Structure formats: structure tokens, C-alpha cells
Amino acid sequence: MNDTSRIDIIETEAAAWFAKHRGSRTSEQDEAFQQWLATSAEHVSAYERCMAAWLMTDALSQDLDIMNIRQSVQASLTTNTAEHTVKYGFLKHLYTPRAIAAVSLLFLCLFIAKIALYPSAITYTTKVGEQRLIKLDDGSQVTLNTNSELKVKYSSDMRELTLVKGEVYFDVAKDRQRPFVVSIDESKVTAVGTAFNISFDPFVNSVAVDVTEGVVELTPSIDSVSLPATQLKVGEAASILDSGNTVKPKAVEFERINAWRERKIYFKNTSLSEAVADYNRYLDYEIEIRDDTLKQEKVTGIFHAGDTSSFLFTLKLALQVKTRHEDGKLILYKETI
Structure with a gap:
């Protein structure tokens, strides 16, 4: 037996086991299934492919292409079943293992094609x-x-x-x-x-x-x-x-664009309110200005993103800004004389 024939047999057996698991089963069948899985890694992979193909068809059950294929396959199986019944006088199998494997493979191929044509973001x-x-x-x-x-x-x-x-x-x-x-x-x-x-x-x-x-x-x-x-x-x-x-x-x-790409923040005659808003983007807490006059003050300079110490040191020297911590925020203000 060549590799292709052996793999076909494993795939057919996997589809048969999957079909059985869709309905009721006995403890003896479960034990037999576990023994079948333990035969080789190829058996496990074949069964997982059946499961994946079925889940994909479930996810795409409302897809128009999938619905058309499902109806076409159903009609084909029904026709073949009717002919089989007339010829032999009884109904053997509505869904044979090979039919399940073939339909699953068809759904899987369509699913992959749709991904290629309509890639997700x-x-x-x-x-x-x-x-x-x-x-x-x-x-x-x-x-x-x-x-x-x-x-x-x-x-x-x-x-x-x-x-x-x-x-x-x-x-x-x-x-x-x-x-x-x-x-x-x-x-x-x-x-x-x-x-x-x-x-x-x-x-x-x-x-x-x-x-x-x-x-x-x-x-x-x-x-x-x-x-x-x-x-x-x-x-x-x-x-x-x-x-x-x-x-x-x-x-x-x-200068501003080149600066942020190097993890720096660039200010050129920028109002302190705008500068603080820009700085806040890099912080896991908030800096808040509690003085309207202070908000309009202008600042110029280049600072490392996230390094508040040098930024605040500059504000204290240049604008006599005071700071305090309050409710998880860093408050900027000026003491009134």
C-alpha cells in the first residue's frame, strides 16, 4: 500500500469517527476511538482536520456561497440515495465517511479562497x-x-x-x-x-x-x-x-515629527496647556494645570518622552511653577502673593 492510499484510509476513518461522534455513542465506541487515535500522530491530525473543517462550515453557515454548496451537495446525496434505494431496496448510508470528508474538504477550500480574496484587517x-x-x-x-x-x-x-x-x-x-x-x-x-x-x-x-x-x-x-x-x-x-x-x-x-520618532517631545513657543496635553499622552497618570494664567505661558525646548523630572525642573526655573500630588494627578499651579 502506498502512502497516498494509506492517508486516504486514515482520512476516511477519521471522517467516520467524526460522524459517529455527532450522534450518541457507547463506552465501547469511545474506547475503540481512543485506541484508533493512539495508532499514530497521523490519525490525530486527520481527526483534527475534520473538526476544523466542520467548525469552519458552522461559522460560515449563513454565507451564501456555503449555503449554495450545502444545497448542491445535499441534492446530490439525496439523488444518489434514491437510486441506491431503488436498486437495493434499502437505505444504507445517507452520509458516508467519504462524502463527509469530501464535503468538509470542499468547505475548507472555499473558506481559504474567501480569506485570500477578502483578507481581514x-x-x-x-x-x-x-x-x-x-x-x-x-x-x-x-x-x-x-x-x-x-x-x-x-x-x-x-x-x-x-x-x-x-x-x-x-x-x-x-x-x-x-x-x-x-x-x-x-x-x-x-x-x-x-x-x-x-x-x-x-x-x-x-x-x-x-x-x-x-x-x-x-x-x-x-x-x-x-x-x-x-x-x-x-x-x-x-x-x-x-x-x-x-x-x-x-x-x-x-522638528516635532523627527523628535517624537526618537522618543522626544518638541516645543517651540507652545502654550503650556498644549505642552502638558502632549506630555500626558506618554504618561500613565495626568498632569493638570490649576491656573488659567499659567495655561497661556509659552514653552520652548526638547524633552525625552516620559521624563517628567527635567520638564518640571524647567517649568520651576522659567515660570516659578509649583507642584503637588492630588487624587493620582500631578497639579501645576502658581502661588499667589
Whole structure:
């Protein structure tokens, strides 16, 4: 007996045991089944394949393609059974082991084909204070900043990504046959081969796009209606307002983008309220300003992400800021004279 015939026999036996386990069985049958499994690792693998194929068909029971195949197979089995009954005068088996194995294999093949045609998205995340550099299948690279979430879904004609929250730097490999499209809430950024940065805060619905190389097309949307697109060239940045309107392009802050990719935070004449909000993204606790005048003070400098000691030391020297801990927060304030 060659290997192919032996494997066919094992597969047929596995399907037969699986069919028996779908109904009632005796303790003697269970003991016989355990002995059959213990025969070899191939027996175990064959039975596991039957189980996996059946679970897949269960999961896809409402799929139109699966339903059509199920009906076609059922009709075929019913026809063959009727012919068998007429010829021999009795019904032997409605579902033979080979029929079960064949149908399971057919379902499994369709399941794999559907995955290939309609791939599911892969999700990449970072925790607070964490950063990740990820190389995608097409050679593109994405860098996730702190507390970010990105979904990636590639197909034969499209590269679709969704920024759920946070900040990501995209270095896109050129592929004119497959546009590189990043969705942020209802808006989209489309590129072919370029590099750009997107920051998205879903809680305040704030989107900022900075182009560091090439050209991208920014298409804002509101209530699922696309608004006129804006083309951004290298060195240009834009933001999308809650209204869906795009802020007029401004100059990219290359220093800020390069800084965060090196785990640093860059401030240039930035209000203290904005600086603290940026710093809080890297911390597992919150810094809060309890002085309205202090919020408007300006700060400039480069600090290591997560290193609050040097940041606070600078504030104490430059702005005479006082600190205290309260309810798990670090409070910034100025003593009134």
C-alpha cells in the first residue's frame, strides 16, 4: 500500500469517527476511538482536520456561497440515495465517511479562497508610552506613537489602513497599481509613494496631516458625505475641523515629527496647556494645570518622552511653577502673593 492510499484510509476513518461522534455513542465506541487515535500522530491530525473543517462550515453557515454548496451537495446525496434505494431496496448510508470528508474538504477550500480574496484587517497597537516600528508586506513602514491603534488591510488592488486613534508616521512604498489609503474617522488620506504623519484624537475629533515627502490627497468628510479634496505637497500640513472643513495648509513642523520618532517631545513657543496635553499622552497618570494664567505661558525646548523630572525642573526655573500630588494627578499651579 502506498502512502497516498494509506492517508486516504486514515482520512476516511477519521471522517467516520467524526460522524459517529455527532450522534450518541457507547463506552465501547469511545474506547475503540481512543485506541484508533493512539495508532499514530497521523490519525490525530486527520481527526483534527475534520473538526476544523466542520467548525469552519458552522461559522460560515449563513454565507451564501456555503449555503449554495450545502444545497448542491445535499441534492446530490439525496439523488444518489434514491437510486441506491431503488436498486437495493434499502437505505444504507445517507452520509458516508467519504462524502463527509469530501464535503468538509470542499468547505475548507472555499473558506481559504474567501480569506485570500477578502483578507481581514490586521490591528497594530501601542500602549501608553510605547512606540512601534512595523514593516508591512509591500515594503512600507509605519511608526506608531504612544497609545495608538492602526488597522491594515491589503488586497490585490488596494492598500487600506484605518487610524483608530493616536499618531502614526507612514513611509509608503511606491505601487501605482494599489493606492495607499488611510481612513481617519470619515476622512481619507491617499498616497502612492510618499511619507507623511497623521495625528488623530477621536475624543475631540482632531485630525492633523503633515507631508514630509511627495504628495498626498486629503479628502475630508462629514455625515458620510465627501467634501472637496485638498492636495498637500512636501512641507505642507493641514488639519480637519469638526465641521469637515480643511484648515488652509501651513508649514510642517519637521522638528516635532523627527523628535517624537526618537522618543522626544518638541516645543517651540507652545502654550503650556498644549505642552502638558502632549506630555500626558506618554504618561500613565495626568498632569493638570490649576491656573488659567499659567495655561497661556509659552514653552520652548526638547524633552525625552516620559521624563517628567527635567520638564518640571524647567517649568520651576522659567515660570516659578509649583507642584503637588492630588487624587493620582500631578497639579501645576502658581502661588499667589
